[in-house]
Amino acid sequence: MALTFNLVNSTPAGGRRARLFLPHQTVETPVFMPVGTQGTVKAVPQDALESLGAEIILGNTYHLYLRPGHEPIRRMGGLHRFISWPRALLTDSGGFQVFSLSQLRKVTEDGVQFRSHLDGSLHSFTPEHSIHVQIALGADICMSFDECTEYPASRSRAEESLRLTMAWAHRSLAHFRAHRQDVPWFDPKVCRTQCCFGIVQGGMYADLRRQCAERLIELDFDGYAIGGLSVGEPRELTLEMISEVLPLLPKDKPRYVMGVGYPDEIEQYARLGVDMMDCVLPTRAARHALLFTSEGRLNIKNKQFAEDQNPPDPACTCPVCRRYSRAYLRHLVQAGEPLAATLNSIHNLAFYLGIMQRVRASLASAPTPISIDP
């Protein structure tokens, strides 16, 4: 079953209002996907995510592979069932976490050897193994195993990384096509299964990015991601790489920029035609008392909020802003109370999801380029 992706409207700037039909959820795009690293969006219960309107969340393959393990999750019916999340899920390939978290990483043609950040045990990920693990987890969307280029990287380093990523894309897709029916919730009657996205790498070299995109498209993935961004480069460079790649990608497939970004970034990229984004920023910032609001960023720990009875964001209608004051959130942070992380995270996610909701409304109503019938 190929992925169904229906364009509702598009704008001259390239922005697209669309609908992504996944086995567990129809996702309205552009969409922001909260990150549920270890099978939980940190400090936020699943019902709160549902109330906020989250339609798809991420799980991290590296983390879930190490703990509790993909085989237990497969035996329990897959990640949806294990974490009790009936809507859509996406798993990354593990490549980025191996790159950023593991110790003694050793990259070969075959794959990556690494030591677990938890206990130092030795593991290896190949493209086949990453896909094998992702099929066991059974997200709606899995990702091709890629090699993430660090920033800054020399051209030869970026070329080598691109070469590996392409070789691994072929192997990922071959393994995926041979085994996609092994997903725990596979339904043979309707051929209901996962889909697989390719990842464009190429460092900060526009021609390498274009080359990678063109070659991946030949492989005919279900969707295309742009990876290896938000790794420390200046924001103009992020934008440049996205702008180089987007026009090359097929219009009838979803486009996903991984690991971005700040509130204004996700809005900007969505208006340029990015359909999917994910980032730990809203939840990580929340755990450090940083709130995103319509009035800018608030460090809710600041003394100025000690007796501020306004809601965190007066323009926000999330459950936190409807019920609690800045003074209370500040108190929870000051007192080291776990509720601080929960309430701050719920607000920040509401803020991110609210941005995308407004962008979707604006893209849906934007006039389409006039076409003159002959």
Place this chain on the structure above:
Amino acid sequence: MALTFNLVNSTPAGGRRARLFLPHQTVETPVFMPVGTQGTVKAVPQDALESLGAEIILGNTYHLYLRPGHEPIRRMGGLHRFISWPRALLTDSGGFQVFSLSQLRKVTEDGVQFRSHLDGSLHSFTPEHSIHVQIALGADICMSFDECTEYPASRSRAEESLRLTMAWAHRSLAHFRAHRQDVPWFDPKVCRTQCCFGIVQGGMYADLRRQCAERLIELDFDGYAIGGLSVGEPRELTLEMISEVLPLLPKDKPRYVMGVGYPDEIEQYARLGVDMMDCVLPTRAARHALLFTSEGRLNIKNKQFAEDQNPPDPACTCPVCRRYSRAYLRHLVQAGEPLAATLNSIHNLAFYLGIMQRVRASLASAPTPISIDP
């Protein structure tokens, strides 16, 4: 306004099904009160407490006095408004936390000098000051300032503690009666304000306990608590002290045993005529991965639950048991995820509140002792 406490039914064993009319909530008793030490029941959002049916929760005067301070809370309209909890609240006197948490405690006739466990700063609580702080916090029920006897304690130590507690009870009540109209939400039209409970001390000496109860009753508090229990004594002694005191207390006023207990204890005491209880156990145990269930206690961290897809308690209908498996809760604990504390706490509180709900139903339907009309 005197406290209204309506008996619905009582049993030969002394158990009472009653209704406590407080300014912010009518509380069905016997009731278990979750503890919200620093203005939050640890890791549990207020709306989850409401869904569980919690009608009254505790705040700790010692903690809230130190942080954020009672004056800021008064200025913000009192604790109900500060923490956004519209139902009933009870504050303790601070006596127990000064006794158990603070450093360099020095007890004099006047009150207690102590150093904050947060920053070592010097503070003093007198009966007048404790009530002053509690009026500023503005819970529905405040508690007389008492001196908690450690366990074990010699008879002379217990006598001295009883003497102080009685002297302080007089002073607490005098201050309360003179200033009860200063509560932040005072309504002069209906004389809507707080009520104040006395605390029976006397260590583990039954005659001292009885003496304390009798003398407190003369002061005509709105309700009576039995304090200084669950301080390390064997459980038979706890029961003995409760059983000695209960028959002496006025039938038309609520009776509160402070700081108890295990699930079977709260049921036992409720059936003997205790109307109110509080304990950190359900939430503290939850944060240490201990679940109370109809099948006994589960250490959800245990490996045996790694692939157990049953709900934490198959007989429980709480939101956690309806949605999540033991395997998932175990994973959250193993992975150090904050959601573990939230979900475990919600379940344990549901278990405690469920016990009281069943006890109330059973007390309501118990045949009353037959009275033969002349």
